[in-house]
Amino acid sequence: MTTKQPFETLVTQHGPVVWRVCRAVLSIPADAEDAWSETFVAAMRAYPGLPDTANVQAWLVTIAHRKAVDVVRARARAAVPVAVLPEPPAHRDATPEHDSPVWAAVAALPPRQRHVVAYRYLGGLPYRQIAELLGGTPEAARRAAADGLAALRRALTTTDLEGEDR
Amino acid sequence: MSTDQHTPRPEALLTSVPVPGSTLERLHRRLEDAAAAVGVLDVAYTTLETPVGTLLLAATERGLVRVAYAREDHEKVLADLADRLGPRILHAPARLEPAVEQLREYFAGTRTRFDLPLDRSLSRGFRRLVQEHLPGIDYGSTQSYSAVARSVGRPQAVRAVGTACATNPLPVVVPCHRVLRGDGGLGGYIGGLEAKSVLLELEAAA
Numbered sequence: 001m002t003t004k005q006p007f008e009t010l011v012t013q014h015g016p017v018v019w020r021v022c023r024a025v026l027s028i029p030a031d032a033e034d035a036w037s038e039t040f041v042a043a044m045r046a047y048p049g050l051p052d053t054a055n056v057q058a059w060l061v062t063i064a065h066r067k068a069v070d071v072v073r074a075r076a077r078a079a080v081p082v083a084v085l086p087e088p089p090a091h092r093d094a095t096p097e098h099d100s101p102v103w104a105a106v107a108a109l110p111p112r113q114r115h116v117v118a119y120r121y122l123g124g125l126p127y128r129q130i131a132e133l134l135g136g137t138p139e140a141a142r143r144a145a146a147d148g149l150a151a152l153r154r155a156l157t158t159t160d161l162e163g164e165d166r
Numbered sequence: 167m168s169t170d171q172h173t174p175r176p177e178a179l180l181t182s183v184p185v186p187g188s189t190l191e192r193l194h195r196r197l198e199d200a201a202a203a204v205g206v207l208d209v210a211y212t213t214l215e216t217p218v219g220t221l222l223l224a225a226t227e228r229g230l231v232r233v234a235y236a237r238e239d240h241e242k243v244l245a246d247l248a249d250r251l252g253p254r255i256l257h258a259p260a261r262l263e264p265a266v267e268q269l270r271e272y273f274a275g276t277r278t279r280f281d282l283p284l285d286r287s288l289s290r291g292f293r294r295l296v297q298e299h300l301p302g303i304d305y306g307s308t309q310s311y312s313a314v315a316r317s318v319g320r321p322q323a324v325r326a327v328g329t330a331c332a333t334n335p336l337p338v339v340v341p342c343h344r345v346l347r348g349d350g351g352l353g354g355y356i357g358g359l360e361a362k363s364v365l366l367e368l369e370a371a372a
Contacts, residue, residue, distance in 0.1 A: 004253035006209075006244045011194065011256070016185040019193070024180070036193050041200045044207075044254050100183045105176075121177045152176035 004052065007044055014057050015040075017122065018064050024118035025068045027107040031075065038067040061123035065115075065133050105155035113148030120145045198258035208252030210261035211244065216273050217368070218361040221338070223262045223269075226251060229283030230265050233336050235357040250288065269338065275372040278305035280339045288335040292323065296330035303344040306369040310348045332356055338365065 018039055022032040042063050050059065106114055115134055119125045120141075127138040127145070134141065201207040209231065211224040222240045224232040224247055231251065234243040248255055259266070264282060271277035280301075289297055299318050303309050309317075311327045320326070331342040337356050343365040347353045355362035 003245065003249045006248045006255035007253055008244075008256050011197065015190055015193065019185050019189065020180070020183060023183075033189070033193060033196075037196045037200060040193075040197050041204065041206070044197075044201050045204070047254055048252065102176075102179050102183050106180070117180070121180050149176050152180075156176055156179060 004047065004050075007047055010043070010047075010056060010060070011040060014060050017057060017124075018060050020122045021061055021064050021118050022068055023103060024106045024122055025065070025115055026071060027103070027114075031068075031071050035064060035067045035071045038070065039064045042067065057123070058125055058129065061119060061125055062129070062133060064123070065119065102156065105152050108155060109148050109151055113144050113151065116141050116144040117148040117152070121149070194257075198256055198260065201254070201256060202258065202261065206254055207256060207258060207261075208254040209247050210256060210258035211247075212257065212259040212262045212266065213240070214266055214269055216269065218338075218357055218364050221269070223265050224255075225261045225265065226285045226287070228285040228287075230262075230336065230339060231285040231288060233338055235337065235361065237358055238356070265339075272338070273368070275368060278369075278372065282339065284336060284339070286336075289333075292318075292320070292326055293330040293333055296327050297334050297336070297340050297342070300331075300334070300340050300342055300344070303341060305341075306372065308344045308346045308366070311345055311353065312348055314345055328353065341365075344369075 015036075019032065019036050022035040022039070023029065026032045026035055039060060043060055046063075050056075106117065109117065112134065116130055119130045119133065120127065125133075127141045130141045131138045198207075198210070202210070205227070207227075209224050209226055211222060214221045214223060219236045220240075221236075222232070222234040222238075222243055223230065224234075224244075232243065232247060234240060244255060268277055268280050268282060272280070286294055286297070295318050296314060299314060302317075311331075312321070312324045315321050315324045315327045318327075327345070331345050332354055334340055334342040334356060337343070343355060343357075343362045345353065352359050352362055
């Protein structure tokens, strides 16, 4: 009989991957943290019903996609001009301190390329599944990934990457 | 070609961006809080260093459900809890704070009774009956397996009392270490005989 691993194991094994995916898709670190949290709470809720044969990383990345979309929508709603600015939540002061120039290059990609690059190269999803998430064909997803990667290569060769290590 | 050597491979750069440990810690704490708040945390656990080694403490919403010695293999204990109580298990120390505090006091010799909600769902039948009797044995005193058998109304069930003690899911807090053989011998103990001696000496000294 197969039994499920304690959820803690999933957080340890896949937490960093989900964070990179959220960070690449959302560009703003605090948004990425919101999406990460929403992803793992939703995953925890659904975990007892997950088939034991499921690819856990792919499952988490697809949830992360939905949660990232939710965060973008929430931000769009919140962007209505108001006379008095709302108090920012406490975690908004979250860390740009360790930020890598890679994220700036990813943030500069068109949204579709950014999503495809995140799900393919950070989340490890196959193009067929990326096409299901984003709409369009697997071939179009493959082209967007190639274009995104080429743009990243151009951006990163002109960035002072050495600065990251100092 | 010489420029290619210095051209970073973007996919390798992407996957190697470090995730700050402080970020992951903060996110984990947020998950602990959120999971408990929305009621999806089946079991919270933490560990505590004590004179009898590292103890694993686990609690459901109803109370402390498991105390495990290192020799029981904490990974295996968590896998067993996932199987029996649900897989939504997190290292989430907040729920264990009262248990940690009382165990610290106990090992410091300043606490002689535990006052914690207990979830006894890991025990059934006669074993549970025996385990529920054990806190009735006073701090610093002991009872024989046969005396316990008589107390629970089954004087012939001495071996079954031994099994109930050996399978106590809440050692230390439910004091199965206070049950000895009729000749004063230690009998057995889930945490090993050395741990049993340490607990009995601690209680005798207080």
